[in-house]
Amino acid sequence: MDDSHPFARTPAPPYFAVIFSSKRREGDDGYGAVAERMVELASEQPGFLGVESARDGSGFGITVSYWDSLEAIRAWKSNLEHLAAQANGKARWYEHYEVRIARVERAYSFGDDR
Amino acid sequence: MDDSHPFARTPAPPYFAVIFSSKRREGDDGYGAVAERMVELASEQPGFLGVESARDGSGFGITVSYWDSLEAIRAWKSNLEHLAAQANGKARWYEHYEVRIARVERAYSFGDDR
Numbered sequence: 146m147d148d149s150h151p152f153a154r155t156p157a158p159p160y161f162a163v164i165f166s167s168k169r170r171e172g173d174d175g176y177g178a179v180a181e182r183m184v185e186l187a188s189e190q191p192g193f194l195g196v197e198s199a200r201d202g203s204g205f206g207i208t209v210s211y212w213d214s215l216e217a218i219r220a221w222k223s224n225l226e227h228l229a230a231q232a233n234g235k236a237r238w239y240e241h242y243e244v245r246i247a248r249v250e251r252a253y254s255f256g257d258d259r
Numbered sequence: 260m261d262d263s264h265p266f267a268r269t270p271a272p273p274y275f276a277v278i279f280s281s282k283r284r285e286g287d288d289g290y291g292a293v294a295e296r297m298v299e300l301a302s303e304q305p306g307f308l309g310v311e312s313a314r315d316g317s318g319f320g321i322t323v324s325y326w327d328s329l330e331a332i333r334a335w336k337s338n339l340e341h342l343a344a345q346a347n348g349k350a351r352w353y354e355h356y357e358v359r360i361a362r363v364e365r366a367y368s369f370g371d372d373r
Contacts, residue, residue, distance in 0.1 A: 151319040152280060152357055162278065162361050164323055166266060166311045168370075197280045197357075199313045199321045205265040207313045207321040209278055215364075234369075241370030243266055243311075247276050247361035250329075255348075256282075256355030 153195025153211050158249045160194055161212045167242035169204035176238045179230050186226055192217025204240075211249070218246060267309025267325050272363045274308055275326045281356035283318035290352045293344050300340055306331025318354075325363070332360060 169176070187193055192213040200206030212218045221227060234242070283290070301307055306327040314320030326332045335341060348356070 151282060151317070152355065155359075158359075162276075162359065164276065164278065164363075166323070168265060197319075197321060199280075199315045199319050201313045201315060203265070205311075205313050207311060207323060209280070209321060209323075239370060241266065241368070243368045244366065245269075245272075245276065245363045246365040247363040249278075249359045249361040251360040252358065254355070254357045256353060 151197060151199075153197050153209075155194050155211050155249075155252065158252050160249050161215060161218060162247045162249050163210045163212065163218055164245040164247060165208045165210070165242060166245075167206055167208075168240045169200070169206065170238060170240050171204070174237050175233070179233065183227065183230055186224070187221060190217065190221050190224065192220075215246070265311060265313075267311050267323075269308050269325050269363075269366065272366050274363050275329060275332060276361045276363050277324045277326065277332055278359040278361060279322045279324070279356060280359075281320055281322075282354045283314070283320070283352060284354050285318070288351050289347070293347065297341065297344055300338070301335060304331065304335050304338065306334070329360070 184196055184198075187196060187210060194211035194213055196208065196210040198206065198208040210221075212221070222231075298310055298312075301310060301324060308325035308327055310322065310324040312320065312322040324335075326335070336345075
């Protein structure tokens with residue numbers, strides 16, 4: 146993603162978040178290109194509101210995607226190209242991950258506009 | 260935080276999450292020590308369930324802390340030592356941040372136990 150605009154421009158709550166925490170295995174093994182494609186593909190889905198992502202030098206990362214409904218999240222989870230990526234995620238790219246689906250109730254911010 | 264155990268061991272939902280996305284200014288300026296202290300202090304608060312954190316090379320990071328109630332989140336936000344850190348966060352450390360408070364409704368994971 147473009148690091149100069151790392152924040153999602155979400156609307157006023159309520160909306161939904163998928164918090165995806167993951168530890169990568171070593172080596173790229175095709176991960177980078179697919180990760181980039183998944184952000185692009187997600188952003189084309191109905192109900193997509195935005196995404197934020199950070200991964201540190203140890204291979205631990207957090208990606209939070211924002212959606213307008215649980216239905217939109219379910220549809221994204223079962224998108225065919227995304228299902229293929231999920232399968233590769235388990236087989237090749239991730240050592241461990243946690244997925245948490247949450248309803249955002251309140252939000253505030255600090256700092257310059259982007 | 261200990262990168263060998265980067266995942267929070269949260270209980271079965273529902274519980275609450277504070278999603279803190281931030282862009283750091285350049286230079287440490289005392290940030291590292293206070294960030295470490297805030298993780299320690301948060302973990303001593305009533306209702307704290309765990310925390311996950313990743314920051315990339317560009318200075319963009321996501322920290323998600325997990326709590327058993329909105330009351331626990333409110334109490335943490337108004338903790339005196341945390342209030343001082345928040346003030347320094349605006350004055351010295353962060354260019355921009357977003358805080359989103361969410362109720363985790365569902366969770367699942369993949370991979371080895373930690």
